[in-house]
Amino acid sequence: MTAKELKVIIGLEVHVQLTSLKTKLFCPTPANYRESPPNTHVCPVCLGLPGVLPVVNRKAVEYAIAVAKALNCEISDKLIFVRKHYFYPDLPKNYQISQYIGPGFTSIAKNGYVTIYVQGKKKIVRIRRINIEEDPGRIIYIGSIETSPYSLIDYNRSGVALLEIVTEPDMENPKEARAFVEKLIAILEYLGVTNPELEGAFRVDANISFEGYGRVEIKNIGSVKDVERALTYEIVRQRRIIEQGGKIERETRHWDPEKGITVPLRVKEVEEDYRYFPDPDLPPLRMSREFIEKIIKSMPELPDERIERFMKQYNLDEYRATVLVLIKWLADFFEETAKMYNDYKKLADLLITDFLRWVHEYNLSPSAIKATPTHIAKLLSLWDKGILTSKMVKELLPRIVLEGLDIEKYVETTGYVRITDRSYLHKIVEEVMNENPKAVKDALSNPKAINYIVGLVMKKTNGKADPQIVKNIIEEMLNKLREGS
Ligand SMILES: [Zn+2]
Structure with a gap:
């Protein structure tokens, strides 16, 4: 069997900050640290000073339960925190408060799944578990990690609430991995627990191997696009080694987005031993059925439900409905426009092709788009009436997106209309x-x-x-x- 025919196995570990929380996971320190000078969002608890007691953020637990439900997980009725020990300057206590599945321990949720849609094919990616844990601080290097003469530590991020979401190794190519992360982010956005646009709000670690060969972990991938790029690079690298008869080291590699390559970080000789033990400061909490049910009842419409509704209400096929819904602002834009214009398929096509292309081309954030649903409804009506051709629609669209061009006025004043004479x-x-x-x-x-x-x-x-x-x-x-x- 050649390396080309070998199956690729990919599993992901996604760290998501619950950026909608006002405070950190175990202390009342404000969690919106991004615009602040270093070490200004700290208190004795998140600095790990002796004698302090952590108190769990109730809202963080509620968010975690909503995420668990949205990822179709079994939700534990116990909330148990453990100490995960390791020694590193970003971790002032020398342990991270996290969760763990083992005798006497459990994660907040396990055994879920997410449905993804890649090139017309539906696929299930299983979720192994979800942990609630605290983010460590941040080490800052002067210049690059290799040449920095010293490093600085910023504890603003220390103790910010994270969810660690771990999949089973169910993905077989980089496109599936990307589709999974896109879907996951969409779900979190719909739930309103995180803003994925914020720097560092989600970080992906990817495990990748060729069947029968050693497993490589790629650390700290920071964007959806880079998930696909990093895995594509790694497949090429590993395939070349296998074809030359080499051995794939079991190792951890670092993704360098500027150079577009992975570089070795450390070889994994043995499984790291974190000496997990129950945190005596945080005794296990029992979560009542009512508490969990109340959170589930108040959950908003989620992507899968919305996709189904779009298929029924607007008579769209699954592909169009999925592309729209996974970009929440675009789906909202579609629904607003659909109140004024009822060829829904034509509307969906314009939005998911040319409209989206210009938004990306001009690198616009949703709030910077000048086109309103009214603009788009008018444009499509003029096209339907035969006053504009499809070519003219394509030509005018970028100006509508960028400038909010009033198309009816424009046609009136310039005589820019289809020639039927x-x-x-x-x-x-x-x-x-x-x-x-x-x-x-x-x-x-x-x-x-x-x-x-x-x-x-x-x-x-x-x-x-x-x-x-x-x-x-x-x-x-x-x-x-x-x-x-
Ligand atoms: Zn604090």
Whole structure:
């Protein structure tokens, strides 16, 4: 068997900050540290000073339960925290308060799943467990990690609430891994527990191996796009080693997004021993059925439910519904526009292709988009009425997105409308056919070649000619030529 035929196995570990929380996980320190100077969002608890007592943030537990339910997990009725020991300057207590599955321990949730949709195929990715844990501080290097003469520590992030979400190794290629992370982020956004746009709000570690070979862990991938890039790079690297008869080291690698490569961090000789033990400062808490049910009852509509509703309410296929719903602001935009315009399929197509492309092209955040649902509804109506051609719609769209161009006014004042005047178009067609005798010869024997002449006429009229009328005129003229010969 060659390396090309070997199965690739990918599992993910996603760390998500619950950025909607006002305070940290075990202390009343404000959690919105991003704009603040280093070491200003700290207190004795998150600095790990002796003699302090952590008190769990109730809202964090409620968020975790909502996430667990949204990921179809079994939710524990006990809340148990453990100490995970390791020695590193970003961790002032020398242990992290986390959760663990083992005798006498349990995570807040386990055994869930997420449905993803990749290239027309539906797939289930199982969730192994969800832990609530605290974020460590941040080590800051001067320049790069290799050349920094010293390092600085900022404890602002220390003690911020995280969820660690671990999948089973169910993904087989980078596209599936990306689709999983996209879906997960969408679910968290719908729940309102995190803002994925914030720097460091979610970090992905990926485990990847070829079946039968050593497993490599890639640490700290910071964007959806980089999940796909890092795994694609790693597949190429590992495949090359296997094909040359080499051995894949079991190791941890670091993703360098600038260079687009992974670099070795450390070789894993043995499983790290974190000496987990129950945190005596946080005795196990029993969570009542009512407490859990109340949270579940107050959950908003989630992506899967919305996809299903879009399919029913707007008669969209699963693909279109999924693309729209996974980008929450786009789905909201669609629904607002759908109140004014009812060819839903046409609307969905415009939004998920050209509209989204221009938003990305101009690198606009949702709030910076100048186009409103009214703009888009008007644009589509003018297109339906035949006042604009599809080419004109495509041409005007970027100005609507960027400037909020009022399309009705624009058409009125500039006369930028589709040309339907038959005698005028007849003249243009005649010109084009005289200038292109070879194209005419082709079209006489091959009906498909007519489209080429239609294209030339469209070009000559800056895309404003009505293509159906142009086509009819060309066909008439070709018929005359056939009769004449
Ligand atoms: Zn604190």
